[in-house]
Amino acid sequence: APKMDKIIVADNIQRRFGGLTAVDVEHFEVQRNAITALIGPNGAGKSTFFNLLTGFDRPQTGEWSFNGFSLHSKSPAQVARSGMVRTFQLTKALSRMTVIENMRLGAANQVGENLARAFFPALWKKQEQEITEKAEELLVRFKLDKKRDDYAGELSGGQRKLLEMARALMSDPEIVMLDEPMAGVNPALTESLLDHIIELKNQGVTVLFVEHDMHMVRRISDWVVVMAEGKIIAEGPPGTVMANPAVQDAYLGA
Numbered sequence: 001a002p003k004m005d006k007i008i009v010a011d012n013i014q015r016r017f018g019g020l021t022a023v024d025v026e027h028f029e030v031q032r033n034a035i036t037a038l039i040g041p042n043g044a045g046k047s048t049f050f051n052l053l054t055g056f057d058r059p060q061t062g063e064w065s066f067n068g069f070s071l072h073s074k075s076p077a078q079v080a081r082s083g084m085v086r087t088f089q090l091t092k093a094l095s096r097m098t099v100i101e102n103m104r105l106g107a108a109n110q111v112g113e114n115l116a117r118a119f120f121p122a123l124w125k126k127q128e129q130e131i132t133e134k135a136e137e138l139l140v141r142f143k144l145d146k147k148r149d150d151y152a153g154e155l156s157g158g159q160r161k162l163l164e165m166a167r168a169l170m171s172d173p174e175i176v177m178l179d180e181p182m183a184g185v186n187p188a189l190t191e192s193l194l195d196h197i198i199e200l201k202n203q204g205v206t207v208l209f210v211e212h213d214m215h216m217v218r219r220i221s222d223w224v225v226v227m228a229e230g231k232i233i234a235e236g237p238p239g240t241v242m243a244n245p246a247v248q249d250a251y252l253g254a
Ligand code: ADP
Pocket: 017, 020, 022, 040, 041, 042, 043, 044, 045, 046, 047, 048, 049
């Protein structure tokens, strides 16, 4: 692979909410097949930036591309189909669905569900089987297979995080964006989550994640990008970035 192989490139992205500029990113890029951490104090604009990149929210200005193709004005479903997927926290509605139903939902965007159902019933049936098989394989990989038919709401905090990650993989993404994958996870599952993220990279999946746990960031990131008050204030390898006084200030100031 080329040395500077960028999977995401974004320029001049601004998102304002009334008088507040939540995101004001001049330039941002993600290296293919690397693990990139996006860090910064609460309210820095990290989740908003994820929403913008994946089509769930619209910036006032800016351009960004994925694999060289513009994602500007693409819908979340179009973004997901192109190979870029973000994880979702288990909402109330998803909690009332079973684990396997949650997994199947992760594939819904991919198959053009309604079209297939209406016009290609045989094809739909085959796809349904394939989706279930794939979901079951992933559940084994994430050690959730025994929870297959439990309500997702009954899972522990760590198991929910595993489900969120497994669900995102249902659409065979090229890049997975994880928003605080370790939040609310007990230490026993932390290592397992770290291993899953490293395994993604080993399988050729690019990972971009938001995380507060600096221990985790240091251990698995190839590159760290720091946001504060909507702007990128520093980036580099983990050791360099964390030794940066401006980065330490941004955290202490929060
Ligand atoms: P982070 O994920 O880094 O903690 P967020 O992206 O969630 O930060 O929020 C960045 C800023 O934008 C915060 O000040 C937040 O209150 C504000 N914000 C986020 N979403 C909205 C919204 N839909 N309406 C108004 N303000 C918002």
